[in-house]
Amino acid sequence: ATTSATSSSSAPASASKVAQVNSIVSSGRSIAKQVMASGNKENARLAKNYDKYLAEVANSARGARTDAEMDRLIKQASQTKAYLVFLQRQSSQGQ
DSSP states (O other), X not given: OOOOSSOTTTSBOOHHHXXXXXXXXXXXXXXXXXXXXXXXXXXXXXXXXXXXXXHHHHHHHHXXXXXXXXXXXXXXXXXXXXXXXXXXXXXXXXX
């Protein structure tokens, strides 16, 4: 049996995955800024930390070489954005 020389885990990072990470990070950081400005100190503190984390994800994406790495970063960025959406909703309900 022969195996393919390139598997999906070692394929170079595709432009679409890079764009997907950048989009998630950008929208997540935008939400973080809204939460930070909301006036809820605890949520603002959490949002600031999530914003820093998303900046780290974006930085990691610049060095990612494979689609597998990009998939991991997409998952991390999506989870972080989901937390921020929760904080945004919580902050807007508290006003």
